[in-house]
Amino acid sequence: MSAADLARLQFAATTGIHWLFVILTMGLVPLVAIMHxxxxxxxxxxxxxxxxxxTxxxxQLYVxxxxxxxxxxxxxxxxxGLSWSGLSKFxxxxxxxxxxxxxxxxxxxxSxxxxxxxxxxxxxxxGVHVTLIWLVALTAYASGYWILVANGFMQHPVGYEVRDGAAYLTDFGALLTNPSALLALGHLTLAALTTGGVLVTGVSTFHLxxxxxxxxxxxGSLRLGLWVAMLASFFVIIVGDLQFPLIERTQPGKLAALEESHLxxxxxxxxxxxVMTITGNTVSTITFVAVFLLWKDLLVRWRPLAYLMTALIPFPFIASAGGWVLREVGRQPWLIYGELTVDDALSHVSRGSLAVSCSAFIAIFVALAAVNWTLLTRFARRGPYGIQFGATEPLTEEPRPATAAF
Structure with a gap:
């Protein structure tokens, strides 16, 4: 592999794995805020x-x-700075x-x-305590917005001029309202809510x-998670389709590469x-039907249906990974569309150094992902018994389950 291929593989792998954490974080925190x-x-x-x-x-799973x-x-x-100094300079x-x-x-x-x-x-x-979790949710989505502002400029550069081989900001408002960023934010928000809703639904049906x-x-968790997942998965498809006219106008090469087999x-x-469309439509269809099966507990009275909802948990992650590949790979060979190519943005780093860093980063990220999902699975299977999160004093015995009816 060339130095450019190694640098791209490193960034793609680390960003892709990090994205799986991000979409679940953004999807769970609003649900936790509603519960609280x-x-x-x-x-x-x-x-x-x-x-x-x-709550x-x-x-606890969110944290x-x-x-x-x-x-x-x-x-x-x-x-x-490590691999793409040309991007930073430009x-x-x-x-x-x-x-x-x-x-x-x-x-x-x-934090x-x-x-x-x-x-x-x-x-x-x-009231103060509840406000804090809503502030966590607000800052999580604000963080996502700023990332998409930067990424939106790479997809569709606006509000700048090039002087002496470098881009300089001339219109901050245009940068903030870049349609490539705003539409992506809407799509991301709905995809995250779908992911969080499906996780809450799947874990709840497993225990029931x-x-x-x-x-x-x-x-109570099942009803909230399923309604959120159903509504978000329906609208995420609509917002996703709204992006194609923008792509046709701003990135015609992406649509050409998607449609023409020789490119x-x-x-x-x-x-x-x-992958994105099939898994996304599958989630939308199943959650739509499942909402009606809440009537008379049909969804959990027949165990195969309940376990089907549990098996659905990975689907939103798979769909979002497919969408991420389409968004990022589709603009190749440009790193900043129409302005800076991948080869021009690459740092002057030896192939050997990139091979070492690529292997190390991927190994660490895969290990962290494995640790995360092992912990999530363990605590999700354990259920609420013996929860230490939020306890004001150590528990000396297993708490007796509450029996109040919703």
Whole structure:
């Protein structure tokens, strides 16, 4: 492999793995915020206890994914200087600010609010505590917005002029309202909500099919997760289709590579597009039917249906990975469409050095992903028994499950 191929493989692998953490983080946090809000607004002590346990259970899964995922995010921006110094030299004046803002929001504001929420159980007033988790959700999506502002410039550069071989920002408003960023943000938001909703639905049906004693907790989780997944998966398809006229106008080469078999990358683009559409439509169809099966508990009374929803958990991740490949690979050979090619952006780093860093980064990221999903699976299977997250004092015995009906 050439130096350029190794650099691209490294960035693609690390970004792709990091993306799996991001989409689940963004998908789970609004659901946790809704659960916490419902708990805070419930006056009945028994129901409130169940809803607080619900919030703490799903919040624990969210925090695990966030904690491991943020480690993978630490190295992402450093790769611009490591492997793609030409990109930094040409466009650093334009998207340096969005990347810096994303770092400040993700690693400072979001982490601070999350830490206060984690350690605020039993210590903060209810309204303040709920506000904190909504601030976590807001900063998570603000972080995603700034990343897409930078990425949108690479897809469809706007608001700049080139002087002495470097791009300089001339219209900050155009950069912020770049349709390539805004449409992608809408698509990302709905894809994330689909991912979070399907995870909550799948874990809930798994426990209900096993006749858990935490029936009230998982019934409430199931209804919320399934409705969110159904609605988000329907609209994500619509917003996804809205991007094709924009691509036709701003990136005609991407559509040409997608449609014409003799052009480079056609096979990969075609497969990734089919994966995205087929799995996305499958999720949308199954969740739509499943909503009706909530009537009289048909969804969980027949175990094969319940386990089908559990088996659906990987599908949104697969669909989003296909969409990511279409968005990024489709603009090749451009790194900044129409302005900077991949070869021109590559750093002057030896192939041997890139081979070592590529192997090391991929191995570390795969290990982190394996640790994350092992922990998520273990805690999800365990259920809410013995939850330490949000406990104000150590538990000395297994808590008795609440029996309040929703």
């Amino acid at each position: 809000t419902r708990a805070a607004c419930t006056s009945d002590p028994a129901k409130r206890a169940v809803r607080e346990r619900m 703490r259970f799903w919040g 695990i994914n966030y904690a491991v995922g943020i480690v993978t995010g630490l190295v992402m921006e450093f790769q611009f 466009a650093g004046n334009v998207f340096g600010a969005p990347l810096a803002l994303e770092t400040l929001i993700a690693f400072f504001a979001e 601070t609010f999350l830490g206060m929420w984690i350690f605020g159980w039993g210590r903060l007033r209810s 099919a096993r006749r858990t004693e935490e029936t009230d907790l998982f019934r 480079p990358w056609h096979g990969l683009l075609r497969v990734s597009t089919d």
